Amino acid sequence: METKISASILSADFGNLERELRRAEESGCDMIHFDVMDGHFVPNLSYGVPVLKSIRKYCRLPFDVHLMITDPMKFIDAFADAGADNITFHLEADGDPEKIIEKIRSRGLTAGISVKPKTPAELVFPLIKKLDMVLVMTVEPGFGGQGFIPETLEKISALRKEAERQGCALDIEVDGGIGYNTSPKVRAAGANVLVSGSYIFKAEDMASAVASMRR
Ligand code: DX5
Ligand code: ZN
Numbered sequence: 730m731e732t733k734i735s736a737s738i739l740s741a742d743f744g745n746l747e748r749e750l751r752r753a754e755e756s757g758c759d760m761i762h763f764d765v766m767d768g769h770f771v772p773n774l775s776y777g778v779p780v781l782k783s784i785r786k787y788c789r790l791p792f793d794v795h796l797m798i799t800d801p802m803k804f805i806d807a808f809a810d811a812g813a814d815n816i817t818f819h820l821e822a823d824g825d826p827e828k829i830i831e832k833i834r835s836r837g838l839t840a841g842i843s844v845k846p847k848t849p850a851e852l853v854f855p856l857i858k859k860l861d862m863v864l865v866m867t868v869e870p871g872f873g874g875q876g877f878i879p880e881t882l883e884k885i886s887a888l889r890k891e892a893e894r895q896g897c898a899l900d901i902e903v904d905g906g907i908g909y910n911t912s913p914k915v916r917a918a919g920a921n922v923l924v925s926g927s928y929i930f931k932a933e934d935m936a937s938a939v940a941s942m943r944r
Pocket of ligand 1: 870873
């Protein structure tokens with residue numbers, strides 16, 4: 730499977746998002762990862778609908794929205810209207826996951842579900858056929874720049890194995906502590922969409938950093 734890189738703008742310079750989005754696009758990233766935090770589901774706040782709406786027009790890449798919020802259902806329409814291409818919500822959040830997936834798809838977007846490091850992969854198995862993507866958190870959600878949790882590798886393999894058993898070409902995305910060192914491990918385990926924030930945005934040469942994760 731081809732490896733896709735999703736640039737997490739949580740590590741970008743918010744003083745100049747237009748330039749940062751251009752940099753990500755010109756460096757060969759495949760999509761933009763947009764982390765939404767509500768200060769409740771995770772102990773941090775980030776940005777939301779008005780920011781997505783403003784920056785959408787400065788970038789041609791698809792927007793991969795990661796909702797780290799307690800009540801995802803309430804905001805699907807707003808993020809769809811603002812220009813999201815994919816919406817991923819957390820299995821640990823409130824609401825019926827099947828209904829949330831249906832809602833995302835009814836807006837013509839792709840749907841993903843995410844699991845925190847301690848949530849077993851098996852809980853996602855019954856939903857695989859309905860999903861476009863599963864996001865395996867490889868750090869505790871809430872902050873950029875943390876260290877990769879190696880125990881998550883087994884979860885990635887278990888999910889890839891189960892997706893194959895069910896005959897699904899599922900995207901498996903990983904998020905947290907992904908860079909040059911961790912990329913070969915997560916890819917070998919079965920991940921094909923790599924989110925990267927600090928590693929690529931803080932790199933001296935973003936294009937080389939992005940290319941290093943595909944090698
Ligand atoms: C963390 C976010 C990540 C974060 C990753 O809760 O979901 O997308 O930006 O940042 P790095 O790549 O720096 O670990
Ligand atoms: Zn994220």
